[in-house]
Amino acid sequence: VAAFAGPALLDATLGGYEMMLPSALQTYPEQAYDGPFYQLRSPIRNISRVTVPTFIVGGTYDLFQRGEPILFRGLKLSTARKKLMIGPWYHTSAGNGLTADDGSSPVYDTKGNLLPSLNNLQLAWFDHWLKGISNGIDAFPAVETYYLGAGKWAPDTKYPASRTAYRRWYLSATPGSGTSLYAGSLAPAADGGNTTVTLPWIPVNGACSRSTTQWTAGLVSGIATCENDNRPSELLATTFTTPPFTAPYAISGPIDATIWISSTAADTQVIATISDVAPDGASSQITAGTLVASLRALTATACGAVVADCSLYANGQLIEPWHPYTQATQSALTPGVPTRLEIEIFPTSAVIEPGHSLRLTIATGDFPHETSTLSTETSSLGVDTLYLGTGYPSSIYLGTVSPPPAS
Structure with a gap:
């Protein structure tokens, strides 16, 4: 284990800087990227x-x-x-x-x-x-x-659930609930104007969230990790929340987040979290997804009998994006230029009960789960801008089940 894990961890930690090492020290080339070793x-x-x-x-x-x-x-x-x-x-x-x-x-x-x-x-x-x-x-x-x-x-008989229909929620500048850096709302249509939201890069955010429990395999469940309330992590993020639902709202399957963003740096990391917000304000994480902006390249081929190297679509719209995550497809951001990211939010099944709300949180850190490689860390030392509105319609696309199968 030591003979493998040590060099592999070192290679992965260096990220794109691994190629600067002498070839003799590149024990597992491109360990931080997808490639033959993982495939x-x-x-x-x-x-x-x-x-x-x-x-x-x-x-x-x-x-x-x-x-x-x-x-x-x-x-x-x-x-x-x-x-x-x-x-x-x-x-x-x-x-x-x-x-x-x-x-x-x-x-x-x-x-x-x-x-x-x-x-x-x-x-x-x-x-x-x-x-x-x-x-x-x-x-x-x-x-x-x-x-x-x-x-x-x-x-x-299948997954996502039978009777699943798909709809889009747009990130809106209309004020919503929450105590984040910016508390907007989720709306059925894009705002008529355009809005920008400043989001600082905070790679150590997210430690006090359900994510920490999930990505330590549940070993810290029950310990003070904010397992059932993400509000401490939301303080350093942006949130977009629906009004409270008046009837059960069921979601099933994967979720795609289309996020328009720019940065003063050449790279950034974006974490998109879906939560169930209770009437008392507690924000319970349902699922989440992440993407390093420089690895945003998309494999647009639609999935069929094969489920790898392809993206899943619903009604012709992306619902489960596939990113190659290879060094060859990595592309730096142009500082200050709005760039479209398609973030894969992992599949789930949930019912947002009456009086509860659905929330999307956009953050730039999910520590320790998404600990950046050295090359990502040094390329992301900047301030991000999130874009909303008709010009840059940031949104989420998800499956809804009606009537809710478990209501």
Whole structure:
């Protein structure tokens, strides 16, 4: 481990500066970028080769939150031979809240299906597919997702949910709730005029948020990390919030954030976080996505049978962007010039209940999760400007489910 991890970590930490080292010291060239080393080991790039029955279990706050739905989509198997279960879990808490191993404290979904413990699900799965035991596991719902906010499990035949329609929310200068550096709102249409918002680069922001718990695999859950309230991190960011909803508002699947930004520097890092804002103002993170601006290159090819090196579209509009993240596609910002970023916000399932609001937070740091490489750090020492309005319609595009499956 030491022989590999030490040089790999050093190479990744240097980022683009690694090429300045003598070749003998470049143990793992371009370790900070995507390339052959990672692609060889990527489950997403190899999922089409899987032909055996596969049951994927993930969590809304899992380390692999992004990949689990993509893997399910990439499996060329019938719904009897592939399943997807996504619970309200961190990486180390998978299975919490399901029916006990002995059958006590039963848990059901909204259609009355019993949700066994993960131990019993695994046993039934292997008993059926390896031993030929007829136990009904092949008839288990193809998809079981837990809806945050509603606190309920809902079965489905696909992911994102059936009856998902897509809509866009625009970042607006109309004042909204929140105590951030700039508190705007989310609106159904772009503002008639143009507005700029100054956003300083603060790479150590975000430590007091759910992100810290998620990206430490849940190991610090329950400790004072602001796990259920992101407001401390929002203080040094910009927020855009809907008015309180009057009816349940369900979202399902990946989210694309189109953000227009410029910087006084050659690079910056943008973090887009989606939260459920309670009537008392508490802001509970649902999901998030990040992008280093110089790595904004987009693979526009639409996904089909292949799920790698392609972007996902809904109604012809981007919903899950794919970025190459290679050194060859890296391109510095031109200081002061508005630039469009497509930020992939990881998939989720949630219901914003009546009286609650949906919030998008735009920040420039998510420490320790998004600790910058040395080359990104030194290229981002500037002040960012966020653009709103008809000229630069920053927005989010997401899937909504009506009626809400777990309301």
